[in-house]
Amino acid sequence: DAKTTQPNSMESNEEEPVHLPCNHSTISGTDYIHWYRQLPSQGPEYVIHGLTSNVNNRMASLAIAEDRKSSTLILHRATLRDAAVYYCILRGSGAGSYQLTFGKGTKLSVIP
């Protein structure tokens, strides 16, 4: 899987929107962009994924750049429960793509 780059940490005030960036300049045409998050002392949790178009679900939105070399996870109103490490992961569709390759992620702190 291609490499992703994320800031080590970010802070947000409670109830404000949060934009978590991810750079993936070596993404291939068939790579999906996945986001997972890991709350303290818990297993990772799927957040959202996309291929080319922006995506929305009940948890978040995913904005994908037109050239697909970067993406942004958007939490519309951060709550204290959103404090977690957020991982941006590229997934191919070929053999071995079932492996999730976790980097260091972005540690999001939410300030009450």
Next chain:
Amino acid sequence: NAGVMQNPRHLVRRRGQEARLRCSPMKGHSHVYWYRQLPEEGLKFMVYLQKENIIDESGMPKERFSAEFPKEGPSILRIQQVVRGDSAAYFCASSPQLAGGPNEQFFGPGTRLTVL
């Protein structure tokens, strides 16, 4: 629908003992994946299993580690003769079909192994 279950949640072993970690996938999921998270690091893939078959164990240490997913019962990750470097959080994930491309994996809460 119960999620992925792992037990025990915490396991303490002395050097040289065996550790057995169990994972029950979500109902209807026949694909199981194990990951290890060392302190202050990201999760690393260890092994992918389907019922009664090991599909990919490329991330497993060559010695002391083994995994199985029998026809009946949970998947087991077994670590023989544990050493302090085995102390980590071990996560199991499952999926209803081969996870790749758009398909997500569902993770359990993990087993935190401490080797004294």
